[in-house]
Amino acid sequence: MMRLAAVAVLALLLVLTAVRTPPAHAQPSAVETAAGFAPDTHVRVASITKPFVAATVLQLVDEGRIDLDASVEHYLPGRVRGEGIDASRITVRQLLRHQSGLPEYFDDVTEVPQLPVTGERLLDMALSRPAQFEPGTQMRYTNTNYVVAGLLIEKVTGRPAADEVTARIILPLGLFDTYFPAPGDRGLRAPFARGYELVDGRRTDVTDFNASAAAMSGDLVSTNEDTTAFLTALLDGEVVPPALLEEMMRTVPMPDGEGVLDYGLGLGRIALPCGVTAWGHAGDIPGYHSFVAKTVDGPAISMTLTQEPAADSPAADPRGDVLTALYCP
Numbered sequence: 030m031m032r033l034a035a036v037a038v039l040a041l042l043l044v045l046t047a048v049r050t051p052p053a054h055a056q057p058s059a060v061e062t063a064a065g066f067a068p069d070t071h072v073r074v075a076s077i078t079k080p081f082v083a084a085t086v087l088q089l090v091d092e093g094r095i096d097l098d099a100s101v102e103h104y105l106p107g108r109v110r111g112e113g114i115d116a117s118r119i120t121v122r123q124l125l126r127h128q129s130g131l132p133e134y135f136d137d138v139t140e141v142p143q144l145p146v147t148g149e150r151l152l153d154m155a156l157s158r159p160a161q162f163e164p165g166t167q168m169r170y171t172n173t174n175y176v177v178a179g180l181l182i183e184k185v186t187g188r189p190a191a192d193e194v195t196a197r198i199i200l201p202l203g204l205f206d207t208y209f210p211a212p213g214d215r216g217l218r219a220p221f222a223r224g225y226e227l228v229d230g231r232r233t234d235v236t237d238f239n240a241s242a243a244a245m246s247g248d249l250v251s252t253n254e255d256t257t258a259f260l261t262a263l264l265d266g267e268v269v270p271p272a273l274l275e276e277m278m279r280t281v282p283m284p285d286g287e288g289v290l291d292y293g294l295g296l297g298r299i300a301l302p303c304g305v306t307a308w309g310h311a312g313d314i315p316g317y318h319s320f321v322a323k324t325v326d327g328p329a330i331s332m333t334l335t336q337e338p339a340a341d342s343p344a345a346d347p348r349g350d351v352l353t354a355l356y357c358p
Contacts, residue, residue: 066220066222066335067220068252068253068254068331069206069220069252069253069254069255070220070221070222070252070253071206071217071218071219071220071221071222071250071251071252072217072221072222072224072250072251072252072253072317072319072333072335073217073224073238073240073247073249073250073312073314073316073317073319074247074249074250074251074256074312074317074319074321074333075243075247075249075312075313075314075317075319076172076246076247076310076311076312076313076314077247077249077251077256077310077311077312077319077321078175078243078245078246078247078248078249078312079175079246079247079295079310080259080260080263080277080295080296080310081194081198081199081249081259081295082175082178082179082182082190082194082245082295083125083178083277083294083295083296084197084198084263084268084269084277084295085182085190085193085194085197085198086121086125086178086181086182086294087269087273087276087277087294088197088268088269089182089185089186090273091269091270091273094185094186095121095181095185096121097120097121097122097125097276097294098120098121098122099120099121100116100117100118100119100120100121101116101117101119101120101121101124101129101177101181102115102116102117102119104121104181104184104185105177105180105181105184108152108180109131109152109156109177110156111132111155111156111157111158111159111160112158112159112160113130113159113160114130114131114132114156114159114160118163118164119131119164120164120165121178121181122276122294123164123165124174124175124177124178124181125174125175125178125294125295126168126281126292126293126294127168127169127170127171127174127292128164128165128166128167128168128281129164129171129174129177130160130161130162130163130164130166130167130169131155131160131161131171131173131174131177132155132156132158132159132160132161132171132173133155133158133161133171133172133173134151134152134154134155134172134173134176135154135172135242145212145213145239145241146239146241146242146244147241147244148176148177148179148180148183148190148244148245149180151173151176151242151244152173152176152177152180155173155176167284168281168282168283168284168292169284170283170292172243172246172247173246174246175244175245175246175247175295176244176245176246178190178245179244179245179246182194182245190245191209191245191248194209194245195208195209198259198268202258202259202262202267202268203258204251204255204258204259205255206218206251206252206254206255207249207250207251207252207255207256207259208249208250208251209248209249209250210240210241210248210250212241213241214240215237215238215239215240216236216237217236217250218250221236222317222333222335223236223316223335224236224238224315224316224317224335224336225316225335225336226315226316226336226337227336227337232336234316235315235316236316238314238315238316243314247312247314253321253331253332253333256319256321256331257321257323257329257330257331258329259321260308260309260321260322260323260329261323261329263277263296264308264323264325276293276294277293277294277295277296278293278296278298278308279293279294280292280293280297280298281293283297295310296308296309296310297309297310297311299322299352301352301353301356301357302353302357303353303356303357305324305327305356305357306324306325307322307323307324307352307356308322308323308324308325309321309322309323311348313337316335316336317333317334317335318333318334318335318337319331319332319333319334320332320333320348320351322352324356327356328355330351330352330355332347332348332351334347
């Protein structure tokens with residue numbers, strides 16, 4: 030972990046906010062400056078999509094339309110089958126907690142076709158590979174789980190998963206700078222921050238991206254204001270009923286989490302060195318490396334790197350140090 034002073038070195042790459050729920054009527058402001066970029070600047074939040082999707086599934090659970098302990102086969106009969114893969118043995122709960130054993134649909138984003146692709150196509154890519162393990166016996170973070178969760182939402186509601194998440198979560202919370210890109214839309218709405226990666230040792234602009242490659246596992250575009258507003262509302266009990274929020278917060282250890290990071294239903298638990306527990310999710314996609322977190326009774330914090338530091342940099346991943354700085358003064 031980096032020293033706190035190293036945060037300043039990342040001024041052009043990092044935006045950090047610690048807020049309560051921001052006003053839904055906030056207007057766009059300037060994009061990138063020498064001090065970073067404004068908290069209402071659009072970025073790709075990648076896997077921060079997952080708690081939005083999990084919350085949508087749990088609303089459907091509350092309505093009696095989905096059972097967390099029912100099989101995936103019950104909702105998607107005959108669809109999720111492959112080598113060592115039997116959807117009748119995978120529950121919805123296991124999907125959301127990454128305990129299904131389903132294979133990852135890609136190991137590298139370059140494997141995804143550079144044309145708009147659907148969740149169905151991504152699932153087919155995954156099913157061409159064998160299962161990773163028997164359902165419920167392990168936990169392994171796998172994007173395919175949330176691709177399938179999106180298909181489940183579509184089957185149960187009869188609407189595209191993106192529309193359902195928007196109608197149930199995004200619009201009611203006033204997250205007007207949060208959206209799912211239209212099929213084939215490779216750009217971002219203004220104002221936005223450009224994203225960069227090191228390609229063959231050279232800083233390369235990777236802002237324009239085939240967003241459909243992530244589907245419900247990481248397609249969302251948002252802002253630091255909106256992600257903090259969402260997580261604040263979620264942990265304040267405004268998104269799902271208390272009993273289902275408790276289900277979200279029932280965690281299992283993550284491999285290599287070293288006892289610090291556990292995972293529930295679309296929500297991670299972070300054990301900080303001072304004994305404080307934070308909840309949130311990270312998101313990583315080419316050009317954008319984001320994180321949002323909150324303690325149950327404290328402020329929310331979000332941050333985005335628009336270029337991932339080199340692995341051997343003293344600031345290789347500042348997220349843990351930023352959380353410690355806020356919650357463990």
